[in-house]
Amino acid sequence: MGDMYVTYGRFSKSDDAAVKLYVVSGAEHEIQNLEGDYLEWNKVLSMFDGRHPISAVCEKNKQLSPNDIHELIKALEDSKLAFKVNSGADFLSGDEAILEIEDLQAQLLHDYLYKNKFWLAMQQPETVPENVYYGMAIENYHFLFRESWFDSPVLNFVASTKARLIMNEFYSEEYGHDELIFRALQTLGITRENIKEAIPLPETLALCNALAYWAANDPLFFFTTMGILEGKDIEVDSFILAMQNSKKINASFIKPILDHANINIGAEHGVLTRELFREIPVVTHEQLKQMRANTHIFVELYDNFHSAVWEHYSTSSDLLRTLSGITLEGTVNASQY
Ligand SMILES: [Fe+2]
Ligand SMILES: [Fe+2]
Numbered sequence: 001m002g003d004m005y006v007t008y009g010r011f012s013k014s015d016d017a018a019v020k021l022y023v024v025s026g027a028e029h030e031i032q033n034l035e036g037d038y039l040e041w042n043k044v045l046s047m048f049d050g051r052h053p054i055s056a057v058c059e060k061n062k063q064l065s066p067n068d069i070h071e072l073i074k075a076l077e078d079s080k081l082a083f084k085v086n087s088g089a090d091f092l093s094g095d096e097a098i099l100e101i102e103d104l105q106a107q108l109l110h111d112y113l114y115k116n117k118f119w120l121a122m123q124q125p126e127t128v129p130e131n132v133y134y135g136m137a138i139e140n141y142h143f144l145f146r147e148s149w150f151d152s153p154v155l156n157f158v159a160s161t162k163a164r165l166i167m168n169e170f171y172s173e174e175y176g177h178d179e180l181i182f183r184a185l186q187t188l189g190i191t192r193e194n195i196k197e198a199i200p201l202p203e204t205l206a207l208c209n210a211l212a213y214w215a216a217n218d219p220l221f222f223f224t225t226m227g228i229l230e231g232k233d234i235e236v237d238s239f240i241l242a243m244q245n246s247k248k249i250n251a252s253f254i255k256p257i258l259d260h261a262n263i264n265i266g267a268e269h270g271v272l273t274r275e276l277f278r279e280i281p282v283v284t285h286e287q288l289k290q291m292r293a294n295t296h297i298f299v300e301l302y303d304n305f306h307s308a309v310w311e312h313y314s315t316s317s318d319l320l321r322t323l324s325g326i327t328l329e330g331t332v333n334a335s336q337y
Contacts, residue, residue, distance in 0.1 A: 005073050006050035006091070007082035008281050010158045011038035023158040024081060034072065036064050044069055049281055050085045083282060094280030097288050098273060101224045104292055108299040109228070118306040121314075122238060125246035128314075133243050135313025137184050137257060138320065139305070142200035143208060144178040150211035154219045163223075163279040166272065173267050180263075183256040190320065198320040203308035207301045214294065220280065220287065221294050227273035228302065230264050237261045 009024030011031075020038055022029040034041065040063060047057045054073065058066040076082035083091045113119060118136075121128050151171050157164045182195060200208075214222040231237060240258055243249045264270065283291075313319075 002053045002055065004050055004053050004085040005048045005077065005082050006085060006281050007045060007048045007073075007076055008159045009076075009081055010042050010045055010160075012158045013038060022076075022081065029079070029081065031072070031075070035068060040064060041072075044072070048073060048082060080284065080286075083284075090285040091282050092285070092288065094277035094283055095274075097280075097283035097291070098224065098277035100288065101291055101295060102227070102273075104295050105224075105228060105299065108296065112299060113303045113306065116303055116307045116310070118310040119238075121310065122242040125242040125244075126248070128242065128246060130246075130248050131313045131316065131319060132310060133239075133246065133249050134185075134188060134253075134319055135316075136239060136309050137181055137253075138198070139201055139204045139309050140257075141178055141181040141185060141195065142198075142204050144174075144181060146208045146212075147174055147177070149208060150215045150222070153212065153215040154222060157219055160279040163276050166275055166279075170269065170272060173263070173269075177260055177263070180256045180260045184253045187250060187253045188319070194320055197322050197324075199323055201305075201308045201312055201321070203301070203304045207305045210298070210301055218290070218294070220283070221291050223273055223276045224291060224295065225273075225298050226276075227270060228298075230269035230272060231261070 007024075009022050009029075012021050012023045012028075014021045018033060020031045020034050020041065022031050040061065044057055044061050044064060047060060052060075054070065058069050061069065073082055077084060118132075121132070148171075151167070151174060154167050155164070155171060157167060182190075182192075185195060211222065211225065214225070237257075240254060240261055243254050243257075312321075
């Protein structure tokens with residue numbers, strides 16, 4: 001048999017010996033009565049990379065029944081979890097898929113984000129109220145403080161060992177970045193106690209929650225967001241340049257924020273998304289469609305985050321939002337909860 005198949009799911013350890021769990025892009029599929037160790041089967045799956053004919057896969061994995069190998073790949077194909085190469089089936093490679101998504105991201109960022117009040121104001125840095133610069137750092141602190149929520153669900157990304165290693169390395173590099181931003185906030189007299197009591201803007205929390213949801217339920221889509229969040233397109237963050245050019249912000253406040261941006265550049269975090277997608281051999285058209293739809297929502301959330309920083313901090317004299325402060329102002333009505 002010369003047919004070649006491509007799939008990127010893998011089996012993960014199952015508590016029930018009669019059931020194997022095939023995991024692909026956050027979803028688990030139960031496969032019953034498949035004899036043999038799941039790790040042996042993962043060796044088989046790794047050869048379904050579109051380059052090995054099924055006969056070679058059977059030849060290399062003689063400890064497993066060739067009949068079972070044929071049946072498994074057929075069952076996966078029937079469930080649209082594996083695809084026969086050159087069969088006209090509906091899939092594209094990770095490399096191809098991410099280029100499509102990046103095109104859409106660029107268009108949406110251009111059409112919405114860069115035209116919002118925050119980024120338009122940054123083009124005239126001297127006119128931006130000081131608190132907007134501080135507020136952006138505060139919301140960035142809240143975001144980074146919660147980064148483990150949304151990075152940790154993909155640490156056990158089963159489908160690719162290489163992608164898993166890239167994510168784990170990234171996770172350790174990101175650790176403690178909230179502290180860098182806190183160092184900037186300390187120059188304003190904000191203490192650890194103050195920041196502990198402070199709460200983010202709802203738009204900041206919405207972004208964190210959405211990312212955590214996607215990381216847990218749609219890791220592939222989550223990977224697409226990382227390039228934007230890590231500043232793929234910008235050499236030095238335009239926000240930092242604006243702070244410097246505003247001539248209002250102390251260099252000691254800017255320094256730790258600049259250090260953070262330079263870590264991203266030095267560790268090449270902006271190219272993470274592409275590195276991860278290089279390890280994904282199959283993206284179905286159905287998945288691509290879903291990712292395109294989610295990209296609209298993600299850019300909207302990201303746009304809302306920046307707009308909210310502008311709306312809140314350009315008018316508020318208090319830098320830190322606290323729950324007690326909000327309740328006193330009567331903005332939160334306890335009976336609603
Ligand atoms: Fe970071
Ligand atoms: Fe980073």
